[in-house]
Amino acid sequence: MAILLDRNSKIVIQGITGREASMVTRHTLDYGTPIVAGVTPGKGGSDVHGVPVYDTVKAACAEHEINTAVVYVPPAFVYDAVLEAIGSGIKFIFIATENVPQLDAVKFLALARREGVRIVGPNSVGIISPGERMKVGAIGGDNVERCFVPGHVGVISRSGGMTAETSWMVKKAGFGVSTSISIGGDPLIGSTPVDLLELFENDPDTHAVVTFSEPGTRFEEDMAEFVARGGFTKPLISFVAGRFTETLPEGTVFGHAGAMISGGTGKPSQKMKKLREAGAYVAEQFDDIITLLQQVLG
Amino acid sequence: MARLLEDLSKNLFKQSGIPVPQNIVITGAGEAEEAFARLNGAVVLKALVPVGKRGKAGAIKFARSAAEAREMAEQLFGMTVGFYRVEQVLMEEMLDIKEEYYLSITIDKANKTPVIIASTKGGMDVEEVNREHPELVGKLWVDPLLGLCDYQARELWSELGVTGRLLQKLGSVTSKLYRIFEGNDAYLLEINPLVLTLDDQVVAADAVMSVDDSALFRHPQLLAKVQMGTERAWRPLTELEKEAVAVNEADPYRGTARYTEMDGGDIGFMCGGGGGSLLLFDALRSQGGEPANYSEFGGNPPEDKVYGLTKVILSKPGVKGLFVAQNITNNTQVDVVARGVIRAVKDLNIDPAVFPIVVREAGVNEAEARELFSEAGIEYYGDEITLTEAARKMVEKMATAYRQEIASGKEGR
Structure with missing residues (x-):
């Protein structure tokens, strides 16, 4: 078991013929994750590394059972691609694309909520469940095992790159991951850390969760409240990067677009304090994740 | 997020049917008297700089005669507001104010929908009004799929006690502002104050507007108007920061290279x-080191971009060491990073034997990177150490190198 992705996931990749999507398709297949179909308007009838390509999601769904859409189209087309997937009844959509216009995101996220569709991203590097050998997105590349080995620790990261490094720290501590998720670096994303903690709480295969956070947003404050009211009862180990930004003038953006501090909310030190008060294990140094994991799972 | 200066925002408002005061932009105090004559009456002079709270900074002045207008303009052109030197001044007719309101539209990140905030108490900090008189502040979350209906805009003001012709006027300005928000992919729109004049006109006395830079591709008319690059710094870009922007823009679609200078370090x-x-x-920092700048590179940058960024970083006066590090990646070719870094180090005649350099890069083509760095005499690590350990090694190497320098300096005397 894992969350979001398992052997029952039937994946379609929208924009599969693009340069990056095509490379990701090859790495994903090599890893052992089946991809049932791809979609690129006008390229129907061709194939990408053996995956059949259709002109529309509807046409792909007519030929295959599909329950997971992976969006790799350019920013200007993401809105349409997400609506197309929702229109075909797909209930889980992963969006890799970066720089999606905010108003587009606001609109498709509103529609997804209305239709009961789960979204991860935009601007996510991927999701991986190593025990199931399932992944979507560039996560792990062609050297997946370096960072991602099967185990019982969930990883939630606001930074794409740090999803790998954090999972590697789990491995270094002597454990592995159930599912690692890069939630996307934008301020407006589908699944928030609290949404994912809820899934991890209900996953018997996950025994603890490690989170990597950045300044800005209310994600960590919300996590702290969720933990405090008993929504997540497993050990939670959290690291918040970017404490130095608190000493800079307000409004400066570092890291991802989501990492903007305004009006006192979103400060790393506040996030750490709230998480600690809620009962989470807060790592002062990133290396402390190793000892904390050994302490709570050892 | 990219900001528009007030005159440009007001032009957009005017085109969309929201009344704004008559205005003229001047680029020197010498133009003040003539501009005053054209505006017939008392005027307001505002420094055109992309920073908020100009009133508090003394960057808004008033004048009732041509001579006074010139004097105030001279004061403004000599100012620096929030690190920005005043190069343009907006002169506009002074409104006869009966009432001041507040109106803004932005995206509520927590609810993931646009939110309109209105208040019958404008002209001051809206957060403060909200704290002290929450009953005077109305909020309306807009269904992004439906957009704003005119009746909702009227409801918002009606619940704040507005009635009659004024209710229609404020409702209409709100609907128009929402259309500007949607039509330009705005990130923030704010009118404070939204003025009711003595002759019962509703006029936007101020206009704050920033747009979503991710959506600029569909607003070519805005491209030339926005202040790009201002979102990453609290002051105008320094020379080295401009150089780094040029390095990045020379090959904008392959990898990124960002650079922000710190004071000292x-x-x-x-x-x-x-x-x-x-x-x-x-x-x-937590181990006692002091970085001279902040940077982000990634997404497999080409050698020239790595070289250019490294050179910028090493060119800042006072830089006495170099820390090259990244999380484990699956898309960055570390051998390319190695070539770029080594070329910059050699170009600047830096000797890694005395100038502390620590590299922690784990990604594609690591073996080759290891070889290149080792040939160049640069301390290199892949994933045999953690990020925290790499930072520790850097700080220790700085301490060792410069303690020795002081020691050997003493011996020489």
Whole structure:
């Protein structure tokens, strides 16, 4: 078991013929994750590394059972691609694309909520469940095992790159991951850390969760409240990067677009304090994740 | 997020049917008297700079005669507001104010929908009004799929006690502002104050507008007007920052290279990944190191981009070491990073035997990177050490190198 992705996931990749999507398709297949179909308007009838390509999601769904859409189209087309997937009844959509216009995101996220569709991203590097050998997105590349080995620790990261490094720290501590998720670096994303903690709480295969956070947003404050009211009862180990930004003038953006501090909310030190008060294990140094994991799972 | 200056925002408002005061932009105090004559009456002079709270900074002046207008303009052109030197001044007719209101539209990140905030108490900090008189502040969350209906805009003001012709006027301005918000992919629109004049006109006395830079591709008319690059700094870009922007823009679609200068510091910070850079900066500082800049590179940058960024980083006066580090990646070719870094180091005649450099890069083509760095005499690590350990090694190497320098200096005397 894992969350979001398992052997029952039937994946379609929208924009599969693009340069990056095509490379990701090859790495994903090599890893052992089946991809049932791809979609690129006008390229129907061709194939990408053996995956059949259709002109529309509807046409792909007519030929295959599909329950997971992976969006790799350019920013200007993401809105349409997400609506197309929702229109075909797909209930889980992963969006890799970066720089999606905010108003587009606001609109498709509103529609997804209305239709009961789960979204991860935009601007996510991927999701991986190593025990199931399932992944979507560039996560792990062609050297997946370096960072991602099967185990019982969930990883939630606001930074794409740090999803790998954090999972590697789990491995270094002597454990592995159930599912690692890069939630996307934008301020407006589908699944928030609290949404994912809820899934991890209900996953018997996950025994603890490690989170990597950045300044800005209310994600960590919300996590702290969720933990405090008993929504997540497993050990939670959290690291918040970017404490130095608190000493800079307000409004400066570092890291991802989501990492903007305004009006006192979103400060790393506040996030750490709230998480600690809620009962989470807060790592002062990133290396402390190793000892904390050994302490709570050892 | 990219900001528009007030005159440009007001032009957009005017085109969309929201009344604004008559105005003229002047570029020197010498133009003040003539502009005053054209505006017939008392005027307001505002420094055109992309910063908020100009009133508090003394960057808004009033004048009732041509001579006074010139005097005030002279004061403004000599000012620096929030690190920005005043190069343009907006002169506009002074309104006869009966009432001041507040109106803004932005995206509520927590609810993931646009939110309109209105208040019958304008002209001051809306957060303060909200704290002290929450009953005077109305909020309306807009269904992004439906857009704003006119009746909702009227409801918002009606619930604040507005009635009659004024209710229609404020409702109409609100609907028009929402159309500007949608039509330009705005990130923030704010009118404070929205003025009711003595002759019962509703006029936008101020206009704050910033747009979503991710959506600029569909607004070519805005491209030339926005202040790009201002979102990453609290002051105008420095010369080295401009150089770094040029390095990035020379090959905009392959990898990224961002650079922000810090006050002081002696460690050149050449780090990658949004989250990784934040972590590494903290890690250096918590162990006693002081980075001279912040940077982010990633997404497999070509050699020239790595070279250019490294050179910028090493060119800042006072930089006495170089820290090259990144989280483990699966798309960055570390051999390319190695070539770029080594070329910059050689170009600047830096000797790694005395100038502390620590590299922690784990990604594609690591073996080759290891060889290149080792040939160049640069201390290199892949994933045999953690990010925290890499930062520690950097700080220790700085301490060792410069303690020795002081020691050998003493011996020489």
